[in-house]
Amino acid sequence: MASKGRECSIANALGVVGERWSLLALREIFFGNRRFDEIARNTGASRDILTTRLKTLVAAGVLAKIQYEQHPPRYEYALTESGRALQPILLNLMEWGDRYATSEEPPTAWRHTCGAEFHPRTTCDHCGEPLGPDELSPIRVGRVR
Template sequence: MSPESLPSPRPCSMSDALAVLGDSYSLPLLRELFYGFHRFSDLATLTGAPRTLLTGRLRKLEDAGVIVRRQYSEHPPRYEYHLTEAGADLIPVILTLKEWGERHTGDGVAKAVFRHSCGAELHPQATCSQCHREIRPGDFEVMGGTHPPVLHA
């Protein structure tokens, strides 16, 4: 195939999401916000992010509408960071990544356990909103938009 006949990359919402969340420290920041830590000093300590890098990540997440900055002290000016509605929508993503990491990585770190408000241990999974069965490879088809791609040999 000549370079002119190769398909161009198609738009992809997963790539768009990774452009916002894929930087180092972005997901650990969101994890700590989800756990209830909101102050810059706590976020720096808990993520291990250098302060200048942390500032940039927080600004990027704020610009993307994932978090909001709220002033809690005027003298000196100090801010807390909180999840927006868009940030709260990431909770299932963060929980699912945590669950995947615990199943498939061997980092030797003690695993956190989450309890749902019903009292059960929480193990997130993707399910169909209609039939409530777990979604597995081969259980769905992609239609519309730029999917599926049409590649010509």
């Protein structure tokens, strides 16, 4: 039976990456940890759950599975164009977590190539102004199924 609700790109995206272990695996790959054992160690995910999540991300085209050793066969994971496009989302989620869900000093900070500490910001493509809390309105609203 089909679920009821609004047709929504957020729901579609969550169907691919909206699970804790998927996002943490992507975090590790963004940090440069591309091999299964590194990802498992740094996320704390069980091997069977991590295997399932990585297969889902590969099937969705977010990651590519690349063989780096033949005997025995061993693989690592690389971000595809789709996977690299998730970087701003993960950075914004981390920034939100630093601000609202982490009581101590944030565990990770990012430095831009200019030398300054990096904090993500959403701006308008047209005017370049940063997004304020009440400055958006939908121009199309998806249909309710």
